Amino acid sequence: MSSAASEPIFADRLLNDWLASVGLGIEYSRAEANTLYFRDGSGREVPVLDHVCGFGSLIFGHNNPDIIEHAKSVLDEQIPVYVQLSRQSHANALATVLNAILRRETPSGDGDYAAIFANSGAEAVEICVKHAELERRARIVRLTDDVLRHVEEAREAVGAGRATVAETPYVQVGAARDDREKLEHLIAEIGRRNAELVAKGPVHLALENAFHGKLVATVQLTQNPHWRMPFIALSSSTRFLRADRPEEMKGAIEDLRESLLDILVADGAVTVVERDFPVIGAFFVEPVQGANGMRPLTEAAAREIRAVCDAVGCPLIVDEIHSGMGRTGAFLASSHMGLQGDYYTLAKSIGGGIAKNSVALFHQDRFRPEFEVLHSSTFAKDGFSAAIAMKVLEMLEADDGRAYRVAAERGERLMEMLTSVKADFPEVVDAVDGIGLMVALEFTDQTRATSDLIREKAGSGMLGYVVAGYILREHRIRVLPVGPAGNSVRFEPSVHLTDEDIARTESALRDVCAIIRDQDGDRLAPR
Numbered sequence: 001m002s003s004a005a006s007e008p009i010f011a012d013r014l015l016n017d018w019l020a021s022v023g024l025g026i027e028y029s030r031a032e033a034n035t036l037y038f039r040d041g042s043g044r045e046v047p048v049l050d051h052v053c054g055f056g057s058l059i060f061g062h063n064n065p066d067i068i069e070h071a072k073s074v075l076d077e078q079i080p081v082y083v084q085l086s087r088q089s090h091a092n093a094l095a096t097v098l099n100a101i102l103r104r105e106t107p108s109g110d111g112d113y114a115a116i117f118a119n120s121g122a123e124a125v126e127i128c129v130k131h132a133e134l135e136r137r138a139r140i141v142r143l144t145d146d147v148l149r150h151v152e153e154a155r156e157a158v159g160a161g162r163a164t165v166a167e168t169p170y171v172q173v174g175a176a177r178d179d180r181e182k183l184e185h186l187i188a189e190i191g192r193r194n195a196e197l198v199a200k201g202p203v204h205l206a207l208e209n210a211f212h213g214k215l216v217a218t219v220q221l222t223q224n225p226h227w228r229m230p231f232i233a234l235s236s237s238t239r240f241l242r243a244d245r246p247e248e249m250k251g252a253i254e255d256l257r258e259s260l261l262d263i264l265v266a267d268g269a270v271t272v273v274e275r276d277f278p279v280i281g282a283f284f285v286e287p288v289q290g291a292n293g294m295r296p297l298t299e300a301a302a303r304e305i306r307a308v309c310d311a312v313g314c315p316l317i318v319d320e321i322h323s324g325m326g327r328t329g330a331f332l333a334s335s336h337m338g339l340q341g342d343y344y345t346l347a348k349s350i351g352g353g354i355a356k357n358s359v360a361l362f363h364q365d366r367f368r369p370e371f372e373v374l375h376s377s378t379f380a381k382d383g384f385s386a387a388i389a390m391k392v393l394e395m396l397e398a399d400d401g402r403a404y405r406v407a408a409e410r411g412e413r414l415m416e417m418l419t420s421v422k423a424d425f426p427e428v429v430d431a432v433d434g435i436g437l438m439v440a441l442e443f444t445d446q447t448r449a450t451s452d453l454i455r456e457k458a459g460s461g462m463l464g465y466v467v468a469g470y471i472l473r474e475h476r477i478r479v480l481p482v483g484p485a486g487n488s489v490r491f492e493p494s495v496h497l498t499d500e501d502i503a504r505t506e507s508a509l510r511d512v513c514a515i516i517r518d519q520d521g522d523r524l525a526p527r
């Protein structure tokens with residue numbers, strides 16, 4: 001229902017005005033499979049083909065009848081939904097199914113993964129940030145305990161006259177009277193420097209153009225500066241690395257190295273030695289970068305990311321929130337490029353299009369059991385969303401994984417069509433990228449277009465939105481832009497995508513490409 005002009009607006013005032021300005025301000029009243037419906041001025045229901053499908057959260061489409069029927073039946077059974085701090089075996093049942101799938105799809109195929117459930121994708125990633133910090137803190141405690149032990153050994157050796165304090169470039173011990181005093185100066189200075197280091201937060205690693213959420217910690221892992229910069233003081237910093245230059249990754253983090261100072265007694269001398277300090281908290285990686293034009297990671301990048309994590313000893317967090325749950329033709333997109341994670345995150349389609357749910361999974365070798373109580377939420381692990389997730393997993397795995405094969409096959413058909421559009425409009429389409437039902441078409445740079453509208457919209461990063469508004473108005477197809485320049489359109493429909501849907505999408509794209517080729521910007525203008 002649209003509000004009357006005089007009514008006060010308390011939600012989405014700015015957003016709705018902006019949506020209207022680009023021709024996307026439609027309110028949908030019904031949804032099924034890949035179709036959204038709105039009512040036009042005469043009350044007639046108008047269908048719209050939805051290629052965005054809840055930003056990729058609807059692998060089985062809007063209001064899937066099997067999921068809806070299951071949801072109704074569990075509600076009719078009056079299953080307990082919120083019973084925190086009681087035995088909730090549904091959580092374990094769900095984690096057991098996820099473990100069986102991970103054993104099949106992770107490259108190493110080993111290990112069990114402990115599951116922590118949450119409410120949103122970003123919360124699952126925040127959980128990983130917290131758990132990685134717990135791991136880092138444990139490493140720091142081991143290191144500082146070693147230093148304390150070595151300090152006592154040095155005191156004993158110097159006190160007994162078995163060792164003297166050697167000159168050290170790290171710390172000026174000043175004009176001390178004797179070795180005992182020298183040692184105490186040294187210990188104080190080492191303690192001061194080490195305390196400064198220990199108090200520092202971690203630095204996280206992520207890929208350029210990453211998207212990992214918009215909560216306090218996760219927004220710092222999301223590269224887009226508009227979303228990240230206002231909150232930069234609230235959380236740890238991130239070093240963004242280039243996925244297309246895997247050979248540069250190790251060098252690009254070299255300057256992050258820090259050393260904890262330790263004391264060593266050897267050959268009658270007390271010396272200072274440097275120990276590698278765990279600066280890096282974790283490496284966060286999307287196997288297919290949604291906000292980077294749906295670019296899948298290469299196998300070379302996957303190998304290098306794993307090598308970086310092994311070298312610094314930090315967990316590799318594979319964020320499958322967008323790409324997981326079958327969308328790419330496998331349960332985990334990372335299985336395509338052989339990327340082995342230490343933690344995994346899942347969300348979006350795990351909710352079956354009707355529940356909010358997410359999960360972070362931790363390899364048993366790294367999981368710290370105390371974390372089960374260190375993170376919790378009133379709504380997480382609830383009976384309803386767990387019952388829906390079980391149904392979604394059952395549907396994905398049915399008939400020996402038929403849904404994965406359908407996603408792969410439909411994705412290939414979609415990709416073939418996009419590739420043929422690119423071939424026919426080389427001056428308009430720069431790239432087609434993606435895997436399975438997670439693909440994007442990128443337009444060439446239009447910031448020097450001769451059409452005023454096209455040039456201006458491209459310059460302000462709005463061309464993709466204006467194109468989306470046009471395709472919605474003229475073709476009744478819903479697409480949205482994706483990517484740093486806002487000049488790509490994304491396709492992440494459900495497995496119900498038909499050949500007819502693809503043919504309709506093709507004619508819409510050919511229409512838009514012809515407009516851009518002919519620089520007929522007026523036709524794109526929102527009405």
Ligand code: PMP
Pocket residue numbers: 055120121122123125211212213214286290319320321322323347348
């Ligand atoms: N990680 C990735 C890879 C995502 O695509 C998203 C959402 N698009 C998130 C995290 C955040 O999920 P949510 O919007 O549920 O917080």
